[in-house]
Amino acid sequence: MGVERTQVGIIGAGPAGLLLSHLLALAGIESVVVELRSRQHCEQRQRAGLLEAGTVATLRDAGLAKRLDVEGIEHGGIYLQYAGERHHLDFRDLVDRTVTIYAQTEIVKDLIAARLAAGQRIDFSITDTSVSDVDSSRPVLRYVDEAGAARAVECDVIAGCDGFHGISRAAVPDVVAYERAYPFSWLGIIADVAPSTDELIYAHHPDGFALHSVRTPHVSRLYLQVPAGEAIGSWSDERIWENLQKRFALPGWTLREGPIREKAITPMRSFVSTPMRYGRLFLAGDAAHIVPPTGAKGLNLAVSDVALLAPALVAWLRDGDPSLADTYPERALRRVWRATHFSWWMTQMLHAVPGDAFNTQLQLSQLRYVTASRPAAVTLAENYTGSAPA
Incomplete structure (x- = not known):
């Protein structure tokens, strides 16, 4: 050799x-x-x-x-959803970045x-x-x-x-x-359906976090918080959509459903x-x-x-x-x-911890602060877009 x-x-x-x-x-x-x-x-x-x-x-x-x-x-921002409300953070306005x-x-x-x-x-x-x-x-x-x-x-x-x-x-x-291991995972799907949103939705919900992302104008990427160690075989397409509908539910807004092309669970x-x-x-x-x-x-x-x-x-x-x-x-x-x-x-603020009512109230307080305070929103925006000082 x-x-x-x-x-x-x-x-x-x-x-x-x-x-x-x-x-x-x-x-x-x-x-x-x-x-x-x-x-x-x-x-x-x-x-x-x-x-x-x-x-x-x-x-x-x-x-x-x-x-x-x-x-x-x-994308010029994201949506934060909690307590039945959805709030938009405008990155262009906050930090002039996308x-x-x-x-x-x-x-x-x-x-x-x-x-x-x-x-x-x-x-x-x-x-x-x-x-x-x-x-x-x-x-x-x-x-x-x-x-x-x-x-x-x-x-x-x-x-x-x-x-x-x-x-x-x-x-x-x-x-x-x-290292920090989290007691939950993400169940992610790729669905052949047009996105139901113009920008990503991060949803805090008592049953667990959900994220509506985008792959293309015709393909959606969505995620559900599930317990760590959960088996993908226990999540039928029907169960996935049922949980997504529940966690994203908002009066006057509809989550489109379509064929699920791929699904997998990722540890956190x-x-x-x-x-x-x-x-x-x-x-x-x-x-x-x-x-x-x-x-x-x-x-x-x-x-x-x-x-x-x-x-x-x-x-x-x-x-x-x-x-x-x-x-x-x-x-x-x-x-x-x-x-x-x-x-x-972001993970601590958005993911449900079953049975921990104190933690839930802290999360809601933080979400209200981020969506009501411009300096707090700027902090999230500059970190999310990558402009925060290291």
Whole structure:
């Protein structure tokens, strides 16, 4: 087995790994991307996609927004519903920013197409991934490719963008992990029905939280709070729509129903791992942190990490200046903890805790405050759109 050579070995062909490869290539830095799953799986794996203004700007600046600018749906606010009332928070008025609906699945498709069109090597369906010598000047990425051939790639740097269950974080010694598990999950559906709202609805309800999101003008994405450990088999389509109707109920407003194309249950957790660098191994995206989806931060945090890491690696590998690489973990974690706190805060404010009447009253008090106080609304809006200081 011969040893190959590249500047940056990237583990993971999700948004973080693919975007990092693209940004590095724009600056003349070569990379190899490896991915456990098939290309088809990566391009069909359903994920939400609410993009902060900064994420949209990053994709546009990188020349990746051709479809996004046509198919993306710009939203200027959200609705908060509680106690039988629905209130609108106008982000344009509050912070002069918007968010954009464009599914993570579509971003991955755009990135894969862009990398392959540029002649970039992406090895899909690999196995037996490992890294070694990451504390040396020549770390090595090893794996078995789809044809069964063992490969070894000597790198200047390895970027672990392989998600929560990947091998990269395990290669960092003395990891300190901060974690919060929540006693509920989200049951999410994709339904072939036009959205019943122009912007997202976050609904607080005694039976549990509900979210009405949007996928396209003809497809809706909706979520229900369910107990942790709940089995998807116990939720028929009829039961799902019955609960959605109840939690979104509002006089004069109708929730449209349609065929459910997909449904799945997602556990809820907050997780932050430190450090985000060991030697010449750098972590980005879900490999280093997970947030509950209530704050719509997961994808945006991955892009934020890469927007910091890419210029840091360019400065080091092309220009010989390691200072940005040295400070990457600290700078990334400031943003990570801000988003982690916001996601936790939104989650605590909106999800029902059965039998805890005191907590319910605190939630209602917080919701009334956010919808009645402009400074409180500004705080939510600047965190939601991504403009809050880290």
